[in-house]
Amino acid sequence: MVVSIDTNSGFCFGVTRAINAAESELEKGALYCLGDIVHNGQEVARLELKGLATIDYDDLRTLPAHSRVLLRAHGEPPSTYWIAQQRGIEIIDATCPVVKKLQDRIRACYELHRNDEGRAPQIVIYGKPGHAEVIGLQGQTNNTAIVIESVDQLHLLDFSRPIYLFSQTTKSVEGFHSLVEAIQSQISNLKSPIALEAHDTICRSVANRVKELQEFAKANDIVFFVGGTKSSNAKVLYKNCVEANPNTIFISSPDEVDKINLSTFTFPLSTLKIGICGATSTPLWLMEQVRDKLSRNP
Ligand code: SF4
Structure with a gap:
């Protein structure tokens, strides 16, 4: 193994x-x-x-x-x-600094357009409501920004006014582009089309990991994804991992390894390849503890 x-x-x-x-x-x-x-x-x-x-x-x-x-x-x-x-x-x-730059961009957009219609511009953040980063981003707009997490929430937008769209840094690129397409499609059906300014502000430190992570997941029989249950990034990357290898198990601590019975998988134990990976919030020492635990108790 x-x-x-x-x-x-x-x-x-x-x-x-x-x-x-x-x-x-x-x-x-x-x-x-x-x-x-x-x-x-x-x-x-x-x-x-x-x-x-x-x-x-x-x-x-x-x-x-x-x-x-x-x-x-x-x-x-x-x-x-x-x-x-x-x-x-x-x-x-x-x-x-990447978040700071995004805050500055949202603030600049808010300041630039705040008097266009005699009221706050329609700034939309593709993100998780209540997430710390999102609270910081909303603050740049005097808390007027609308936060949406999926295409199912387009009813929250006002399609009679311009839309300025930004993204939380850790959201998925795919999800952002689906959202842009859904907004554009709704705009194309309007009698009086409105402007859409879509800013892909997803951090590439996260987005670029997806391909490498999926390659790693595919190269292993079983994958242990180590992440915190409160981490948005862990949720996104875990999902990407499962897409590449359905035998991916989410754990938050090395103790959870004991609860997993590897013999339920059909791979021969002698040639089994186990991969350990994690989110941008997962410390290396924690992944090393998982590795040590698995190596001691296969
Ligand atoms: S994922 Fe990391 S590098 Fe990227 S914006 Fe967030 S904190 Fe910064």
Whole structure:
């Protein structure tokens, strides 16, 4: 039996940068993080052992002046910076530069068109409602942006006004293009067509992984996909993995390996190839623990 880890899986650039920032700031003293630093419980627990304290918005409003708060890669709406300023809190901004650029683009679009019709422009975000990154993006539009997750929600759009479409960075490219096609098709049936500006703002650090991940999944008999249950990116990449290899199993921790009976698969154990891969929020050390567990208890 051969067990291997996908060399392209693991933290993306933005998450690595935020975790490095947390580790180096923790050396200087107490540090809070607004929300889980990454959608992976084990990595959060590792950093909490080093002293990182995860807080929510209510906590932020009651922190003493000069407290140091790290903003994670997902980014934050302008209101968070405003609260921090009012309370004299020091912000360590680890917003991923890709997310920051997207926030700036949405804000610029909002500012450019805010007076076109005497009301806020119709900015649409293809994303998950309530996701931290999406909250940060909505904040750039004074919370006027409409968030939709699928073509089934087109009824939420106003087809008498221009549409400015953007995407959460971790959504699927395929899903975005289906949405654009569905909007265009609806527009083509209008008596007075409206303008659609579609901006594909999906992070290629995620999108480019799909092909490599699927090749890795196909090259193995059974695949263990390691990801956090709260991670959007893990959900997308797991789905891609299953498409390439239906024998893909989602797990969040090495302990879950014990619950899987490999003999239910029809592959001969002696030549079995098991692959381990994960999301952009999955630490390499966690995938290594899964590998070690499988190697010890085939
Ligand atoms: S997935 Fe892309 S945009 Fe999101 S944190 Fe990672 S590098 Fe940044």
